Amino acid sequence: MKKILCLLTILFFKGFFLYAAQTINGPIGLVTMPSADSLKYREMTAAYDYKIGQTKEKEGWSYKVNLGTFQNWEIGIVGNKVPTEGMFLNIKYFLISDQARFPLSIALGFENLSSLTQTSFYMVASKKLRSDFGLHLGFKAIFDTAQIKPAIMGGAQYIHNDRIEFLADVNSNGTLYTGNIAMHYVIVPDITARLSLLDIGDAIGGSRYGLGIAYSKFL
Secondary structure, eight states: HHHHHHHHHHHHHTTTOOOOOBOTTTTBBSSSSBBBBBTTTEEEEEEEEEOOHHHHHOEEEEEEEEETTTTEEEEEEEESSSSSOOOOOOEEEEEEOSSSSSSSEEEEEEEETOOOOOOEEEEEEEEETTTEEEEEEEEEEEEEOOOOOEEEEEEEEOOSSSSOOOOOOOOHEOOOEEEEEEEEEETTTTTEEEEEEEEEEEETSSSSSEEEEEEEEEE
16 A cells, blocks of 8 residues: 555656746746757747836736747747837747757747847857756847847756756846846646746846746647
């Protein structure tokens, strides 16, 4: 009887797993920076986040939906309360993903396509150092109306167990750099709660908390 109970427990908890998650800005990645992690073909993720700021002007919500399409492609949309430009398109293409035990992956993409001031082109590399720990490093160019702003970005993720994952990254708006941290918690299979702290140190005018929920499934 004990062996049966043990087997049922193992089978039950194998259903709780951490999947590739979206950033606050939409693409699959860490807290704010995209990573070279990929969605599988016909894998769909959707998320909703609410940012709690120091003032009402800094609060707002965002939604995002991503889909693994074709071979090596990820396409997604993101919409926000602020800015008021409407819905943006995100596209990512995976250049390299080796078959090593701890693979190195490289991807490039566009973030916030159709935005007048926030569209960016990026290239990012992701490397698993252990089964539960990975590092990410990338470069991006932000296309403003008057100029192109280059920036670097980097981060790390640590999988504590089948339910809990910690993430951290450093990103830039083209002028200033911000530090960001987050925790993801699997409530039930395919549904994850998200808690984040954005702009640690008030580099761009105010730290914000992010509360959200994410859903993943195969179509």
